[in-house]
Amino acid sequence: MVKNFIYFLFFVLAVIATAELIGIQTFTIGSMMISMLPLVFAIAISMFLGLSFLRKGILKKIYSKKNVDFASKYLIFIMLPLMARYGSDVAPQIREILQVGWVFIFQEIGNLGTVLIGLPVAILIGLRREAIGATLGIGREGELAYISEKYTLESPEGRGVISLYVIGTLFGTMFFSIFAPILLDFGFRVEALAMASGMGSGSMMSAASATLVARVPEMENTILAYASASQLLTSFIGTFTMVFLAAPLQQVMYKLLVRGDKK
Amino acid sequence: MSPTMRRYVRYALVLLLSVALILFAQEIKLLKNPDSTPITSMTFVGLGILWLFSFIGVIIADLMKLVPIKVIRDFPILGWVSITSLSMCLISDFFVEAIQSVDFLAITTPILTVAGISVANRLVDLRKTSWKIAIVAVFVFAGTYVCSAVLAQLGLLFAGN
Structure with missing residues (x-):
């Protein structure tokens, strides 16, 4: 047991070293500039090597049940120093942030985008009740709890939210580290994109904001401050937005869209 | 040792592992790019502070479980740690200066490495x-x-x- 854990530690060190040595890779597609950070390589490598058909020999020991359980149980604690770091990013800019405080609250309404844009697409490609679970939010713990309480996780709604949870966990960080800077090329201000990064998922926020920093390094302080302030706000009022805005809006839209479908 | 004590010791050790991995990532980052955030004595102080604020946040989150208001009970540990750190950093610039000598990206790499391992068994769910x-x-x-x-x-x- 202990031996497997030592393998695990050395494996983590090796992945970190590899990811950091690859460094930041930037390439352009057309007029879009895409930067891949070490964090993307880190998750890609540790996910890929965990594929079941590769789990032989030493990899089997590294990805033992105990080690994987350890990683998922304590991931949140591994993340805590990052959250502590954000305090030092927000503090020096607190005055500036409070000055535009209402903008932070205003953009929270943007979290309804999951319903406004996601639901019509889901209905269009033929999903029905699963769509309720899959578009209520970005499928983090909050939505999981809400859906399981209201519909149970065995229902179609439940399957929808679990699927989104799995997809978000696996690919969320990679998605945002590519998507966030693309919007920069569409002319969005980096402050606005930083604010939008606080969506309620710590790792997705970090991926989005870190890639923005890589693109606009001179704004590092502002980006990290705005993203983490917005994230903190989302963790306070996110539940209210979901229960009192997203869920009712979703019900109304669902009825309209499904009715339109039958004609 | 009481079970609660043992639990806190385990949290403390995991947090120690986390900051140690950050230091390692920052070191490798320096090897790759000598212009990145240097490792100074302030970096060690900063890592110590990150460890401390995280631990305080964990304790606050535990204590808040006793509050009869649902929103406060359900508020995530991640949020308590941010609030702890934010309040301390507002009190003294020293904390800001120390924490800022820890490279930001070096903090993110270890987290995503562990995240990748943690989802290893969920890849199967993807087929469903x-x-x-x-x-x-x-x-x-x-x-x-x-x-x-x-x-x-x-x-x-x-x-x-």
Whole structure:
């Protein structure tokens, strides 16, 4: 047991070293500039090597049940120093942030985008009740709890939210580290994109904001401050937005869209 | 040792592992690019402070479980740690200076490494999810991000900022 854990530690060190040595890779597609950070390589490598058909020999020991359980149980604690770091990013800019405080609250309404844009697409490609679970939010713990309480996780709604949870966990960080800077090329201000990064998922926020920093390094302080302030706000009022805005809006839209479908 | 004590010792050790991995990542980052954030004595102080604030946040989150208000009980540990750190950093610039000598990206790499391992057994679940939900996921993620960004952009415009 202990031996497997030592393998695990050395494996983590090796992945970190590899990811950091690859460094930041930037390439352009057309007029879009895409930067891949070490964090993307880190998750890609540790996910890929965990594929079941590769789990032989030493990899089997590294990805033992105990080690994987350890990683998922304590991931949140591994993340805590990052959250502590954000305090030092927000503090020096607190005055500036409070000055535009209402903008932070205003953009929270943007979290309804999951319903406004996601639901019509889901209905269009033929999903029905699963769509309720899959578009209520970005499928983090909050939505999981809400859906399981209201519909149970065995229902179609439940399957929808679990699927989104799995997809978000696996690919969320990679998605945002590519998507966030693309919007920069569409002319969005980096402050606005930083604010939008606080969506309620710590790792997705970090991926989005870190890639923005890589693109606009001179704004590092502002980006990290705005993203983490917005994230903190989302963790306070996110539940209210979901229960009192997203869920009712979703019900109304669902009825309209499904009715339109039958004609 | 009481079970509670043992639990806190375990949290303390995991947090220690976390800051140790950050130091390692920052060291490798320096090897790759000598211009990145240097490792000074302040870096060690900063890592110690990150460890301390995280631990305080864990204790606060535990204590808040006793509060009879649901929103406060359900508030995530991650949030308590941010609030702890934010309040301390508002009190003294020393904390800000120390924490800022820890490289930001070096903090993110170890987290995503562990995250990758933690999802290893969920890759199987992916087969159970339909491709339709994968398409929807793209629009859901993009949707929330773009809508928030548009509102933020408008807001900042009105704020004349």
